[in-house]
Amino acid sequence: EAGVTQFPSHSVIEKGQTVTLRCDPISGHDNLYWYRRVMGKEIKFLLHFVKESKQDESGMPNNRFLAERTGGTYSTLKVQPAELEDSGVYFCASSQVARTGGSDTQYFGPGTRLTVL
Amino acid sequence: AQSVTQLGSHVSVSEGALVLLRCNYSSSVPPYLFWYVQYPNQGLQLLLKYTTGATLVKGINGFEAEFKKSETSFHLTKPSAHMSDAAEYFCAVSSFLGRLYFGRGTQLTVWP
Numbered sequence: 001e002a003g004v005t006q007f008p009s010h011s012v013i014e015k016g017q018t019v020t021l022r023c024d025p026i027s028g029h030d031n032l033y034w035y036r037r038v039m040g041k042e043i044k045f046l047l048h049f050v051k052e053s054k055q056d057e058s059g060m061p062n063n064r065f066l067a068e069r070t071g072g073t074y075s076t077l078k079v080q081p082a083e084l085e086d087s088g089v090y091f092c093a094s095s096q097v098a099r100t101g102g103s104d105t106q107y108f109g110p111g112t113r114l115t116v117l
Numbered sequence: 118a119q120s121v122t123q124l125g126s127h128v129s130v131s132e133g134a135l136v137l138l139r140c141n142y143s144s145s146v147p148p149y150l151f152w153y154v155q156y157p158n159q160g161l162q163l164l165l166k167y168t169t170g171a172t173l174v175k176g177i178n179g180f181e182a183e184f185k186k187s188e189t190s191f192h193l194t195k196p197s198a199h200m201s202d203a204a205e206y207f208c209a210v211s212s213f214l215g216r217l218y219f220g221r222g223t224q225l226t227v228w229p
Contacts, residue, residue, distance in 0.1 A: 042121075
């Protein structure tokens with residue numbers, strides 16, 4: 001069974017440009033999460049999809065970030081326009097529907113390292 | 118609200134020595150607790166988790182952790198370190214909706 005995949009693995013862009021990150025979750029997983037780790041800091045939650053619906057987007061930093069999950073399969077995270085502070089590693093994770101809230105294992109992708117110059 | 122504190126951003130041990138990585142949490146609800154490991158150029162991999170039941174949880178690669186409610190701790194241990202254990206380790210607590218709150222991570226170095 002394929003794991004969570006993310007594309008690209010690295011992206012280097014200039015301030016003001018647009019970047020789109022993609023995540024393909026494990027097949028059949030309804031839950032999809034985005035997290036970000038800024039250098040030297042902890043991994044922080046960005047948002048959570050259940051199928052194609054946004055369950056919780058309280059972690060999104062500002063309106064320059066737009067996440068979509070069309071058809072409840074893969075997800076994209078667009079940053080437009082990118083700023084220097086957006087640099088970091090963006091992780092995607094997926095899980096099956098939990099029987100009890102919060103106990104389900106999240107499976108992580110390898111991350112996309114974004115550098116904004 | 119949930120939060121996690123990992124004591125020690127870097128831990129170094131000799132091969133064969135005990136590994137102890139510390140994690141304390143804060144949670145307003147009964148916690149679900151996780152330890153993840155990240156090897157270079159890979160994603161986070163689940164080592165073990167505590168949901169309910171037995172407070173001593175065994176995970177992969179010989180790791181285990183004990184949930185101590187009175188101390189709000191979930192420390193990770195391994196009796197004998199191996200060179201292949203060198204990686205970054207993350208403790209996390211989840212919210213009811215599944216959102217994970219992570220500590221800052223502990224980089225484990227194993228010396229031969």
